[in-house]
Amino acid sequence: MPLSERLTPIELLAILAVVVIWGVNNAAAAVATDHIPPMATVTLRFFMAALCLAPFIRPPFPNWRSLLVIVGLGGPLHYGLIYLAFWLARDVSPVSVAAQLWIPFTSLFAFLMLGERLSKAAMVGMAVAFLGVAWMGIDPAVLSEWDAIAVTVAASAAWAITTVVARRTTSIPPLKMQGLLALTTFPLAGLASLAFETGQVQAVAAAPPIAWAAVAWGGLASSLVATSLLFWLVQRREAGRVTPYLLATPVVSIVIGAGVLGDVLTAQILIGAALTICGVAVVALAERGLRAGASRG
Numbered sequence: 119m120p121l122s123e124r125l126t127p128i129e130l131l132a133i134l135a136v137v138v139i140w141g142v143n144n145a146a147a148a149v150a151t152d153h154i155p156p157m158a159t160v161t162l163r164f165f166m167a168a169l170c171l172a173p174f175i176r177p178p179f180p181n182w183r184s185l186l187v188i189v190g191l192g193g194p195l196h197y198g199l200i201y202l203a204f205w206l207a208r209d210v211s212p213v214s215v216a217a218q219l220w221i222p223f224t225s226l227f228a229f230l231m232l233g234e235r236l237s238k239a240a241m242v243g244m245a246v247a248f249l250g251v252a253w254m255g256i257d258p259a260v261l262s263e264w265d266a267i268a269v270t271v272a273a274s275a276a277w278a279i280t281t282v283v284a285r286r287t288t289s290i291p292p293l294k295m296q297g298l299l300a301l302t303t304f305p306l307a308g309l310a311s312l313a314f315e316t317g318q319v320q321a322v323a324a325a326p327p328i329a330w331a332a333v334a335w336g337g338l339a340s341s342l343v344a345t346s347l348l349f350w351l352v353q354r355r356e357a358g359r360v361t362p363y364l365l366a367t368p369v370v371s372i373v374i375g376a377g378v379l380g381d382v383l384t385a386q387i388l389i390g391a392a393l394t395i396c397g398v399a400v401v402a403l404a405e406r407g408l409r410a411g412a413s414r415g
Contacts, residue, residue: 215391
């Protein structure tokens with residue numbers, strides 16, 4: 119569809135579903151890791167996803183070097199780090215906001231790795247986004263959790279590299295790629311859990327229904343439903359038409375964190391979150407403008 123066409127009601131509903139599912143999943147990750155160690159949680163989540171996605175994992179496997187980067191960085195490394203961040207953090211909101219840095223990281227790595235143009239607006243947006251995370255991070259309520267924020271930034275960088283590599287790996291269907299990612303992630307996360315965690319078997323056995331529901335939400339609703347909807351959207355539209363709307367995801371997480379999980383929200387945290395989201399929005403819209411210009415050129 120042309121970039122100038124308005125999004126249809128069905129597309130807007132799909133975007134809303136993705137935002138809500140991912141926003142809830144941030145809270146679900148925090149709930150799950152309250153009861154089950156993070157690597158064990160990742161193992162369970164992607165075991166569920168792999169079972170559902172197994173029918174899509176069939177030969178051939180072209181671009182295997184790029185595929186190894188995608189399933190390695192985008193699977194056990196990214197998800198291992200992000201679940202570790204939620205386990206380290208006391209509150210959901212700061213981690214959910216910092217996780218949005220994958221968008222400016224993607225533009226930066228696309229410039230460094232693929233030679234894509236990086237506009238002045240995008241550079242300003244990056245600076246504002248990182249300033250927002252820094253401003254949020256020096257709040258006393260968050261300062262003690264800087265390890266969680268740092269791990270989140272690393273997870274965002276890993277996902278951004280995955281996204282850049284995936285851009286040039288168009289010969290692999292999205293669900294096949296997602297299935298390979300799940301199939302790679304759950305055994306490697308399981309090995310990491312055996313190596314670095316203790317008491318995971320007892321924790322899994324004693325986990326309450328809410329923890330299992332949180333794991334299932336990640337493995338089914340997030341990995342399958344939201345991802346499938348996102349793939350459907352970007353197959354119909356350029357990614358730049360969709361990405362800005364996804365910035366509402368941390369808003370959902372903040373509402374759940376403050377209203378249900380008891381997150382501490384100070385004015386400084388909210389200002390930092392707003393700066394980060396605005397900066398990321400500038401990057402996303404700048405990329406959208408570049409791609410629109412390229413399509414008209």
